[in-house]
Amino acid sequence: MADEEVAASDPQPGTDPAVLLIRDETDPAVAVLTLNRPAKYNALTTELKTALLAAIRELETQADVRALVVTGAGRAFCVGQDLGEHAAALEADPSTAFDTVNEHYNPIVSGLVDLAFPVIAAINGPCVGAGLGFALACDLRVAAAGVRFSTAFTGIGLSADSGLSASLAHAVGVARATDLLLLNEPFTAEEAATWGLVRQVVPADQVLDTALDLARRLGAGPTKAYVEVKRAVRRGAISALPDVLEAEGAAQARLAATKDHQQAVADFLAKRTPTFSGS
Template sequence: MSYENIRLHVADGVARLTLARPAALNALSRALLGEFIDALDVIRGNDAARVLLITGAGRGFSSGADLSSGGSPAGSAGFDAGQVLEEYYNPLIERMFDLPIPIVAGVHGAVAGAGCMIALSADIVVAARSAFFLQAFVNAGLVPDAGSMWLLPRLIGRARAQAMMMLAERLSAEKAAEWGMVYEVVEDDALADRVAAIADRLARGPTRAHALIRRGVRAALDSTLSETLAMERAAQREAGASEDFREGIAAFREKRRPQFTGR
């Protein structure tokens, strides 16, 4: 699994995907986005991967879209700013939400633009104290994308989301945790160990139940209570038919730690 703009390694149930353009603050070029999409497809087809851990190399997680003169056609005659969404960002975000394994993101430094949304699309986000979150689209005369308008109001409410998107002000890691954008904040030198521990725990967990939780939460965000209750019933039936459920019950009765296999 060799890429030029990302790194991907799968071991012990954990797929580790690292944004690897540190000299460009991991700016999201089309080449990087294409590799990211390909990696998500590889992970989806790899039964050994039971959790995805996303991090960024260098001084920050990601500075957002690559708008540099050499890396983007932005500003050229006839440029369609929506095309890159259709071809890259939208398929990437959809793949992240549809992935049948949990996603953990460990972020530090700049977490900006579409890079912010890639991070926040994870199930569990841990931020280093150096992290800052920024919806920078309006600084370039653009609107927030990569799911910003769908996800941010659901995470932090309409008022905060619109202010964040319209004012393009930095949000500290501590404020992001206070607002419910991230799970927790840790010191920078503790970030790698913390997200690795969370990923390892999820990799040993009931993978099918994790998938059903991910799918159910997404569906419930746009469902009525009655629809959600029916969805939970169907998901519980599926989870209850799994080997991991039988193992969980056996472990509970035998007073031991369950050994889930993800089946």
């Protein structure tokens, strides 16, 4: 599926990298980032989180990437924190056991949100806790039929991390988000789709291809406009209307100078189908 593969970690000889970052062979402007700990359902260890953050930082430097798919290897998307590692951290020093929130979780979520192109989550299996937070940090989500989601945190006596307190409320509303976070009741991909949390539910063997088709479509679009849309929607969810209106005007002014906008207007007037370079 790729003509280029980069291991976004520095594994020991003879081990698989914790994260894979590849380019789509059909469209090199599309990247695929895979959490690669399939035997443990992509549970998040320090190694995996460090590798994931490094991959995001690498993507920030790749100016030719115009869309990204995030998925998990094997039968899961991500089941959240590896509790074995967490238990060891608690035993060693409870006062530092949660340093990973600021060191890993927060910058991973912020990094996904701030990438300068659309990001699609291909949710191929269970999506739990911080894994759900990572999926909601993506712009769009495609899920396998029957996949189960869970917030998980109160089940181990915690409140949410990975931005879920905000992103889940923005996705499904405050009342349902509170219900899901308090009661920790699993929900299905089909339920998630009815709530608007997931864009599309497809058979499991079609999840990655469906996400890639969507990424290729977005990768051929006006990338700078997509970035402004991402920013505007997130700002609009928490800002007063006058601030939103001012920000929208500033975004339009920035986009007025782009080649994509100017050429698309000319194409429209000439009755041509517009093509976008991302510039």
